[in-house]
Amino acid sequence: MPIKLKQIFLFVLTPFICFSQVEEVNPPDYIKTINFKGNTPETQLPILKLGEYLVLEFDALNGKEEDYYYKIDYFNYDWTPSILIKSEFLDGFDNQRIRNYENSYNTYQIYSNYKLTIPNQFTKGLRVSGNYLLSVYNNDDQLVFSRKFMIYEDNVSVGVNIKRARDIQFIEEKQRVEIVIASNSLQLNNPNQTVKAVIVQNNNLKTALTNIKPQYTVGNQLIYKYDNETSFYGGNEYFYFENKDIRAANTGIQYIDLQDLYHNYLYTNITRANRPYTYNPDINGNYVILNIDADDPSIEADYVWMHFSLEVTEATEAIKGKNIHVYGNFNNYTIDESTKMDYDEQNQVYRNSMLLKQGFYNYKYVLVNNDNTINEGAISGNFWQTENNYKVLVYYRDLGARYDKIIGVGEGSSVNISN
Known part of the structure; x- marks a missing residue:
């Protein structure tokens, strides 16, 4: 291929390489029970307030007591790579060995339980809110698995209300999420461009609705009363x-x-x-x-x-x-x-x-x-009566800013769903 054509090819291809969405890597068979622990007893999607601690646990069933290392990366609201360098979002160092592990006690299945807490001696904390990916590597610097988590700031209040679908075709099957974002202390400039909402049903990022823009503005409130754009199938109880x-x-x-x-x-x-x-x-x-x-x-x-x-x-x-x-x-x-x-x-x-x-x-x-x-x-089956949990994350990138903050999180349940 001539040099000029090769340069054009690389120029066209580079955006697809650099700006593709990051996906979580699933672990091999001997790694089990990966969970984040926060303020709730059950394991769920970790959405933590800036400054709160994060605990990751996992079990290795191969009985080798291997060493594992962790790295932390930062991403834009759509999970494309951020331009921030590590020192801008991380206080301290990553690429450290997970030092806290214990072997199972009085069990038929032998395993080693690894526990990583952030902040710790080397990773003092996370500096900014937004999307993060925590990756775990083995001794050979091979990626074993990765998991997403989010850090938010409490700068706006997010009201979440669950309604039945307006579309008569789906009125028995779907649930609709209405959102009201109130910014009392934070001036949201040009919200149609700078504010993006993400709705997560039952802590499942894979089915989340993303890049939802405000429908209209009333005073200091952003109103979202869409039908199809913010609707989920109700599913059934687990x-x-x-x-x-x-x-x-x-x-x-x-x-x-x-x-x-x-x-x-x-x-x-x-x-x-x-x-x-x-x-x-x-x-x-x-x-x-x-x-x-x-x-x-x-x-x-x-x-x-x-x-x-x-x-x-x-x-x-x-x-x-x-x-x-x-x-x-x-x-x-x-x-x-x-x-x-x-x-x-x-x-x-x-x-x-x-x-x-x-x-x-x-x-x-x-x-x-x-x-x-x-x-x-x-x-x-899909039923409008199903009790589901919904979380709304509000991302904001001010004009001229270099990263997407999460400025508020709201939560709602369809247990009191209405028409």
């Missing part, structure tokens, strides 16, 4: 199980078996898409690690083979032979081979076995299309 006592069948568990490890067999679930909605309290897809009579579940909770099963009936013949997966925050809403269910033709049941740490878990079954898009309602 199934759940609890196995904090490893030696007995608990909530959702039909029977247990002890082989090399404990095996828990869940009751066979049914499809709910063609059934009436039934309220069933859940924790919106999250999970909590716990076990009975233990001081520290992080190292005393054991790993159990969980056996999931989903019945296929005449009313649900349409899903037979399709790609069905187990879905939830226990693996960051990831769809891969470990979550795929196999069809048992003889018993007309989908089955899956998964190694999970003791605790209380929410899960549901989803259909994955050939183009890898996820249909959450094909098996669970």
Whole structure:
């Protein structure tokens, strides 16, 4: 290729390389139970106030007591790389070894539990609000996994109200999020360009609605009363199980078996898409690690083979032979081979076995299309009555500024949904 053509090719290609959205990297099989701990007992998407501490935990099941290192990077509101250099968003140093780890105690499955707290001796804190990616590397500087988290400032109040959809086609299936942003002390210049809202349903960043601009302004308030632009399918309440006592069948568990490890067999679930909605309290897809009579579940909770099963009936013949997966925050809403269910033709049941740490878990079954898009309602159904959690993050980049702040966070629940 002539030099001139090569330069043109690189010029055209560079923006796609430099400004592509960053994606989280999923861990290998021997890394389990990656969770951020904040101010709530269950594990969920970490959205922390500037100055609050962050705790990342994960287990390594290979029994090698390997060293792991962490790096922190900063991103724009759309998860493209920021132009800020590390010293502008990080106080101290990253690329440090995770020094705090303990081996499991009194468990059938041997593992090492690693815990990273920020701020720490080397990483004093994070200087600015916005989007962050925490990446964990091994001794060979190979990326093991990465996770996103957000830091916000409390500069504006964010009101979140959940309504039924206005579109008659989706009035029984969708929920609409209305937002009011009030900026009493902060002057929001040219909000149509500088303010962007992101709506997250049930702590799942993969289904978030992004880059939502204000519909209109009243005084110091930005009003969002869209229909389609801020609507989510309601889905259904999550199934759940609890196995904090490893030696007995608990909530959702039909029977247990002890082989090399404990095996828990869940009751066979049914499809709910063609059934009436039934309220069933859940924790919106999250999970909590716990076990009975233990001081520290992080190292005393054991790993159990969980056996999931989903019945296929005449009313649900349409899903037979399709790609069905187990879905939830226990693996960051990831769809891969470990979550795929196999069809048992003889018993007309989908089955899956998964190694999970003791605790209380929410899960549901989803259909994955050939183009890898996820249909959450094909098996669970979509109902406007479903209790869902919504978080709204407000990003602001003032005219001439070099990064996107998160200036406020609002939260709402559809438990009191109205027309």
